[in-house]
Amino acid sequence: MQRNGFKYANLFLMLLLTLFIFTLILEIITHTDPVSLITNIISPEIQFAIRLSLLTSVISTFMCILIAIPVSYSLARYDFHGKAIINTVLDLPMALPPIVAGLGLLLIFGTTGVGSFLADAGLKFVFTVPGIIMAQFAVNISLMLRIMRSTFEGINPRYEHVAQTLGCTPFQAFIRTTLPLSKNGMIAGSVITWSRGIGEFGAVLMLAGATRMKTETLPIALYLNMSSGELDLAIAAATILILISGITLYLFERKGGVAKLY
Amino acid sequence: MIEVSDISKTLGDFELERINLSVNEGEYFCILGPTGSGKTILLEMIAGIYNPDIGSILINNFDVSSLLPKDRHISMVYQDFMLFPNMNVRENIGFGLKYTDLKLDKVSINSKIEETAEMLGISNLLDRHPSTLSGGEKQRTAIARAIITEPALLLLDEPLSALDSGTKGRLRQELLRIHQLKKTTTIHVTHSFEEAFTLADRIAIMHGGKIHQVGTPDEVFRKPNSKFVADFVGVENLFHGTSVIFNDLSEIKVNGHTIISSTRREGDVVISIRPEDILLSKDPIDSSARNSFTGVVSDVIRMKSTVKLVIDTGIPFRVVLTKRAYDDMGLSCGSEVYLTFKASATHLIC
Numbered sequence: 001m002q003r004n005g006f007k008y009a010n011l012f013l014m015l016l017l018t019l020f021i022f023t024l025i026l027e028i029i030t031h032t033d034p035v036s037l038i039t040n041i042i043s044p045e046i047q048f049a050i051r052l053s054l055l056t057s058v059i060s061t062f063m064c065i066l067i068a069i070p071v072s073y074s075l076a077r078y079d080f081h082g083k084a085i086i087n088t089v090l091d092l093p094m095a096l097p098p099i100v101a102g103l104g105l106l107l108i109f110g111t112t113g114v115g116s117f118l119a120d121a122g123l124k125f126v127f128t129v130p131g132i133i134m135a136q137f138a139v140n141i142s143l144m145l146r147i148m149r150s151t152f153e154g155i156n157p158r159y160e161h162v163a164q165t166l167g168c169t170p171f172q173a174f175i176r177t178t179l180p181l182s183k184n185g186m187i188a189g190s191v192i193t194w195s196r197g198i199g200e201f202g203a204v205l206m207l208a209g210a211t212r213m214k215t216e217t218l219p220i221a222l223y224l225n226m227s228s229g230e231l232d233l234a235i236a237a238a239t240i241l242i243l244i245s246g247i248t249l250y251l252f253e254r255k256g257g258v259a260k261l262y
Numbered sequence: 263m264i265e266v267s268d269i270s271k272t273l274g275d276f277e278l279e280r281i282n283l284s285v286n287e288g289e290y291f292c293i294l295g296p297t298g299s300g301k302t303i304l305l306e307m308i309a310g311i312y313n314p315d316i317g318s319i320l321i322n323n324f325d326v327s328s329l330l331p332k333d334r335h336i337s338m339v340y341q342d343f344m345l346f347p348n349m350n351v352r353e354n355i356g357f358g359l360k361y362t363d364l365k366l367d368k369v370s371i372n373s374k375i376e377e378t379a380e381m382l383g384i385s386n387l388l389d390r391h392p393s394t395l396s397g398g399e400k401q402r403t404a405i406a407r408a409i410i411t412e413p414a415l416l417l418l419d420e421p422l423s424a425l426d427s428g429t430k431g432r433l434r435q436e437l438l439r440i441h442q443l444k445k446t447t448t449i450h451v452t453h454s455f456e457e458a459f460t461l462a463d464r465i466a467i468m469h470g471g472k473i474h475q476v477g478t479p480d481e482v483f484r485k486p487n488s489k490f491v492a493d494f495v496g497v498e499n500l501f502h503g504t505s506v507i508f509n510d511l512s513e514i515k516v517n518g519h520t521i522i523s524s525t526r527r528e529g530d531v532v533i534s535i536r537p538e539d540i541l542l543s544k545d546p547i548d549s550s551a552r553n554s555f556t557g558v559v560s561d562v563i564r565m566k567s568t569v570k571l572v573i574d575t576g577i578p579f580r581v582v583l584t585k586r587a588y589d590d591m592g593l594s595c596g597s598e599v600y601l602t603f604k605a606s607a608t609h610l611i612c
Contacts (some may be wrong), residue, residue: 029319158344161311162332165338167361176357180348 057197102206151185269317
């Protein structure tokens, strides 16, 4: 009897939590009727936000992949002094509140010589679309590094050794063996980086600002419309974000194993 | 000709100390040593995967110490096969051909792949995926991939260690046959005496990052130059001989003596008799065992709980006794003893 009591208490809490999460999602989707939900989704403002979110998150994800491959390969394969410190620094953005990272970015690009040099060269990050991309990149790169690092660590370096003895340069050996073998990790990492890029709010708000129809990504659209009392538009933005989360979760489950990393 | 001169390397906690080796053109050279003796690192340095801290490596009189692996004309086979999982058997075997200076066209690449696969008896596996192969088939594929580029030096890192005993024997024969056919200079790293004894022209014994002895298998097994080498190679009774089948049994002539085995095989063979299978007595024993020899105790090696004796009968037999049995028998160097063992205790290795 006592054992059953324990079991039912656990199961009850589990069901309660499931109901809670299910309700909060259902509440958003059903707040407006389907017709006006669709009308709001196809409104110019939400359409703009969808396009801008997709564009910026895809670009920032590619940047993450491009940078994460060589950096995480270094961490996985080379031994050097200060590796532990470098590791900690590279992990930091993951633990840092995004809004703090955003403040740092704003200070780099808004007040330092580097920022004004880049701005003179035509690369303006403060209150611009490139700023959105930079903010997403800075916040998500740590996650991508972690996934790629453990992916590379899971691949025996002897594949590359053999390829090198068979005539490959170290780079060719990497391209022919380790890189294709890291495909699953890379896909999983990209999916999660992309979805977090789309949802990124704090760092984007700090660096790129919240300008309607200019730096208005989906989370910014949600925030702007809530502030101005346009609840229906806010809900349209939220619904799209829920949809994207659903897709991400599905893709992630399909790529199995890598989800264990968290 | 491979010349390794004064190579030292520190890798983490591990240290290789002033290694000197020279391997002749066309030679089958075994590096024999226990796990953790530094054999693999030495091999990977010859391959160019690691660079030595000091010292030099010459392949055919050409200093390759600072060259990338791809420019050393070597091939490597690992214990754990390392077949590329993203390619099928054909693509694995043909991998190296894409990077040679030969600039082969598709037709000649394919015919070379098929010829090499034929040599290793894996022609029917070419379209299979590595994950569907048995251990022996995987290693045959890895060997095919290594020899197809016709390297000046073939490096084998414990190539038979991951295989079951039957497959091991067959693949050992295969390595011997390929070497006779191709005459590729080969360095084979192993911890198994059997392998070294049956394959090698010469052996180097390695332990604790150092080379202890270099010589032909017979020299090393008969005249170990240190206690470590003696302990390490002295466990088994390994002899070369010529076998003829008589009365359903093999009669093997070893140094003028005849040893009987119940395994039937003719021609040149290597036999091994486990020291614990040999019965030692002070008087002759009348028994059903087919092998009986008279000899003299020539060496006594005291171990923790056992005593190892070397009995010279014309062939040096090694016999293991418990301490108690040794004391009870009152033996010492020079004592005359009788050795008895069954035909079924005589193992024919190849």
